[in-house]
């Protein structure tokens with residue numbers, strides 16, 4: 098069996114998931130499920146990044162100890178993943194004691210390789226990003242993704258990682274495909290930035306009370322991004338999945354691109370560990386032109402989505418609107434329209450119509466061995482999920498057309514039978530193709546169309 102290790106970013110544990118988080122995770126889940134259908138040995142990791150100033154401040158705001166705060170959030174996030182039918186194998190948490198131990202070992206190793214030195218750093222810092230910002234990153238003096246009160250000037254003694262030493266190698270690897278970065282537009286962004294001025298990376302912080310202590314200087318904590326990136330590796334050790342390294346796919350939103358495509362490979366090069374086999378970067382979900390996120394206060398809550406559209410409705414809407422190569426504009430009006438036209442009418446109507454006709458004509462469904470359609474598989478492997486869904490919906494339209502043309506309800510049973518049997522085969526294939534995307538719905542349809550076929554309540558009630 099071919100091993101397939103894929104990861105979402107581990108998300109910042111300072112609040113409940115928002116639409117951007119669940120979009121990324123649903124997308125990764127679809128890829129994980131698809132690979133399992135191909136009988137690959139899948140390891141799917143998601144989790145939480147539980148250290149750092151932002152988490153600490155959020156815990157204080159709720160008057161909680163940071164550990165209690167992240168424990169509660171970890172439970173909440175896992176509840177959401179269950180509600181969204183996410184099939185992760187590992188829910189990684191960076192407060193695991195084993196993670197801290199392995200991170201310390203890795204940092205010692207980087208230091209022994211001569212890639213760490215001490216220096217004073219002065220810069221503009223965005224707490225929202227937990228990142229020092231250069232002039233180029235700022236708009237009107239503040240971070241474009243966070244409010245202006247998240248910005249401050251910091252000067253401190255830090256330890257630095259010799260990022261610049263690895264830049265030529267990383268650039269070469271991105272260009273020659275040793276480190277595949279997709280899609281092309283996101284690769285170009287990184288290459289353009291690699292052509293600019295790059296500084297070494299400060300990998301420790303002073304006075305951050307909530308983090309992993311530097312093994313050789315306990316006054317400093319490890320820069321949260323550095324240890325968070327290491328989770329992809331530490332998890333394979335902690336959960337005894339060593340043979341899955343390196344990751345086949347790091348799947349992430351564009352805000353994390355630099356960290357995953359440059360900093361993470363540089364750390365791995367220093368550690369002399371194999372690099373990830375692919376990095377795929379998707380765009381943002383925008384509401385009213387702004388990235389969805391807590392700091393900007395424009396979040397459509399995940400509870401809203403689940404309540405309105407259910408698990409598979411939510412999965413569908415986020416997958417179909419997930420940009421392959423750009424950001425996407427979403428709003429409730431569009432979601433409602435899409436839900437009604439594609440799920441309540443398109444898929445739901447087809448299933449209801451054919452089931453009724455089969456019931457009237459005593460048609461049974463035969464269990465068959467099925468596989469994902471080849472064209473569909475190609476689209477999923479290119480991570481063009483909205484196109485993959487269009488492909489499935491074109492099959493739905495095709496089946497509808499066939500019913501309208503052949504009018505089986507006007508035929509006697511003998512003549513209707515072969516037409517309906519053919520439609521049953523089509524529906525079974527559609528259901529199978531839907532498995533990675535809408536697992537619960539696919540299962541329902543499969544069940545309804547095996548053995549004696551009967552009408553059932555609508556799959557997706559209209560809204």
Ligand SMILES: [Zn+2]
Pocket residue numbers: 223224225226227240241242243247
């Ligand atoms: Zn920021």
